[in-house]
Amino acid sequence: MADLKSAAKKGEAEVLVTDAKLVRVVTLLEVIRKTANILVFVILGIGVFLWANPLGWDFLASNSMQIVRRILLAVGIILLFSDYVLPVVRTYKVASRDENGLRLVTRRPKKAA
Numbered sequence: 001m002a003d004l005k006s007a008a009k010k011g012e013a014e015v016l017v018t019d020a021k022l023v024r025v026v027t028l029l030e031v032i033r034k035t036a037n038i039l040v041f042v043i044l045g046i047g048v049f050l051w052a053n054p055l056g057w058d059f060l061a062s063n064s065m066q067i068v069r070r071i072l073l074a075v076g077i078i079l080l081f082s083d084y085v086l087p088v089v090r091t092y093k094v095a096s097r098d099e100n101g102l103r104l105v106t107r108r109p110k111k112a113a
Contacts, residue, residue, distance in 0.1 A: 001025070001087070008091040011106070015092060018101035026102060029089045036082045043079065047072035 001022060007015050017023050050069045053060045083090050092104035 004088050008088055013106050014095075015104045016101050017104060023097075023102045026088060026104070027094070029086050030094055033083065033086050033089045036079045040076055040079045043072055044076035047076055 004015065017026055047069055050060055050065065059065060091107060093107050094102060095105040096103045
C-alpha cells in the first residue's frame with residue numbers, strides 16, 4: 001500500500017497491482033467510494049426534502065424530525081468529503097483485471113502542454 005500511495009503522489013499514469021491482498025483492498029475501497037457517492041445524493045436529497053417540507057406535513061415540524069434532518073444532513077456532508085480519506089481510489093480507477101493483477105489508471109488525465 002505504501003508503494004501504491006507513493007505512485008499516486010508521483011502522479012504515475014498507470015499502476016499494476018499484483019498482490020492479491022492489495023487487489024482486494026483496492027477493490028473494496030472502490031466499492032466504498034461508489035457507494036458513498038450514491039448515498040450522498042440520496043441522503044442529502046431526503047434531508048433537503050424533509051427540511052423544505054413541500055407537502056406541509058405537520059409531523060415534519062416536530063422536534064424529533066428536526067433532529068433526524070440535522071443528522072441526515074450531517075451524514076450527507078461527511079459522505080460528501082469521504083473521497084478525501086480514501087487513499088488510492090481518489091486518484092486511480094480500475095481499468096482492467098486479469099491474471100497479472102489489477103491495472104489502475106489515473107482518474108484525471110494529464111493536461112496537454
